Amino acid sequence: MTGRKRKMVALTAAASKLDVNKRENGKESTPKKLIHCESDEAEQSRYFTPKTGEQLRLGEEFFKQPCITLAKAFLGKVLVRTCADGTELRGRIVETEAYLGGEDKASHSAGGKRTERNTAMFMKPGTIYVYPIYGMYLCMNVSSEGEGAAVLLRSLEPLQGQPIMRQLRAARRKEGAPQLKDKELCNGPSKLCQALNIPRCFDRRDLASDPEVWLERDSKSDLAQNSDIVSAPRVGIESHGEWAKKPWRFYLRGHPCVSIRNKEAERESLSGKVMSNLGSSDVQSGTGQHNVTRTSQEYN
DNA sequence: GTAGGGATGGTCT
DNA sequence: GACCATCCCTACA
DSSP states (O other): OOOOHHHHHHHHHHHHHHHHHHHHHHHHHOOOOHHHHTTTTTOSSSSSOOOOSOOOBHHHHHHHHHHHHHHHHHOOOOOEEETTOOOEEEEEEEEEEEEOOOTTTTTBBBTTTOOOOGGGGGGTTBBEEEEEETEEEEEEEEEETTTOOEEEEEEEEEEHHHHHHHHHHTSOOOOTTOOOGGGGGGSSSSHHHHTTTGGGGGGTTTTOOOOEEEEOOOSSHHHHHHHOOOEOOOSSSSGGGGGGGGOOOEETOOOTTTTSSHHHHHHHHHHHHHHHHHOOTTTTTTSSSOOOOOOOHHHO
16 A cells, blocks of 8 residues: 555544544534543643633624735734534644735736635635645635735644644654654644644635634734744745745744745845834835744744 | 655646 | 645655
């Protein structure tokens, strides 16, 4: 049996377990053996202990922002996914990309093109757009203000439910592969969909009102406000000419969960900050820079 | 740690 | 039929 076939068998087995639990409980559920992992204190986040019972959820007003503004506003916010048994998976957003639609040729909605697949991009701000890519992966976007505009969620910092995330991610990996570190659970657009069990059927759901997935402000820290946001060209769209160069990927400088670092962009934004601090003109205009208060060492 | 190559099937032209 | 907003594994430094 090839490695690929082994993976498919493992995936099928994991899916079967979900079905078994669904039948036993009369409702969709996370596998029981996964639920028990939740109580493992040693596996809890090193970064953050979530508060409970607080009204932290972001409503529809939050999503009514221009695409680039929203992409930056997402940084530091917490994506929450509930399992049928009430277990919650949490991850802090540390990397996003803005796709503006219209003239943005790298966007699925470029030129106002509307298809069955990208319908969610044209729905009200806060609508989830889930699409398959490369035949075997999914990516999750959230629509923003603007015709056909949406923000791609690229990376999360796992905060809660890491054992479950690890199980979900392991289902697609080779048997006997080394265990994933926390920072490797959600450091890519498709990885975060796997780790939070975001299925294709979440497409067109409303992030502001859905009972199974939502966005929260961080109850403990104002990470994004106190961190430095790096603006870099978007990933994987090299074929789109000048649009590939637009610095519309945003991530928290030095964060270990970012999928791909762009050292050139980091240097440029840092030198721009120094110039700015010296009283120069707006070198980094429009790149959303903030004060530098953290280093990569603080995250490790 | 990083670079290179292969896998994969839905979507669009 | 070509493309693709990715991921994983392996080899090598």
